[in-house]
Amino acid sequence: MPEMGNRRVVAFDFGTRRIGVATGQEMLGTGQPLAMIPARDGIPDWEQIETLLAEWQPNLVLVGLPLNMDDTENDMCTRARKFGKRIHGRFHVPVEMVDERLTSFEAKGQVMAEGGSRDFGRHGVDDLAAVLILETWCREQSGRAD
Numbered sequence: 001m002p003e004m005g006n007r008r009v010v011a012f013d014f015g016t017r018r019i020g021v022a023t024g025q026e027m028l029g030t031g032q033p034l035a036m037i038p039a040r041d042g043i044p045d046w047e048q049i050e051t052l053l054a055e056w057q058p059n060l061v062l063v064g065l066p067l068n069m070d071d072t073e074n075d076m077c078t079r080a081r082k083f084g085k086r087i088h089g090r091f092h093v094p095v096e097m098v099d100e101r102l103t104s105f106e107a108k109g110q111v112m113a114e115g116g117s118r119d120f121g122r123h124g125v126d127d128l129a130a131v132l133i134l135e136t137w138c139r140e141q142s143g144r145a146d
Contacts, residue, residue: 020126064100
């Protein structure tokens with residue numbers, strides 16, 4: 001396992017219809033969108049996830065945790081935690097949950113600012129939300145190192 005600060009990371013923005021995926025390097029603190037994996041009621045095509053993890057070989061997987069604004073958990077938090085546990089169980093990679101409260105909102109704002117489609121049902125922002133999850137985590141890590 002590479003030392004802290006030098007890990008390859010894959011982040012997931014869990015959703016019931018789509019799961020956004022991003023990758024990045026902890027040292028750089030930035031992510032890039034990888035994919036949006038279709039899901040049926042939160043169940044992804046596990047082979048697609050296996051292919052992505054085999055290709056990118058992350059040292060750590062992040063899963064967004066959609067907490068309520070008052071820090072309480074909701075049904076989606078339970079489902080996101082379950083998704084994270086399944087990734088850990090199937091692929092034996094460490095998984096951390098990351099507070100992702102405003103990432104989808106922020107990702108939609110980015111797309112609109114850049115003049116992109118506002119039809120987020122058809123053109124999701126889940127992969128961009130996964131980038132924001134990864135970058136949030138990187139900022140938190142650099143804050144701990146100080």
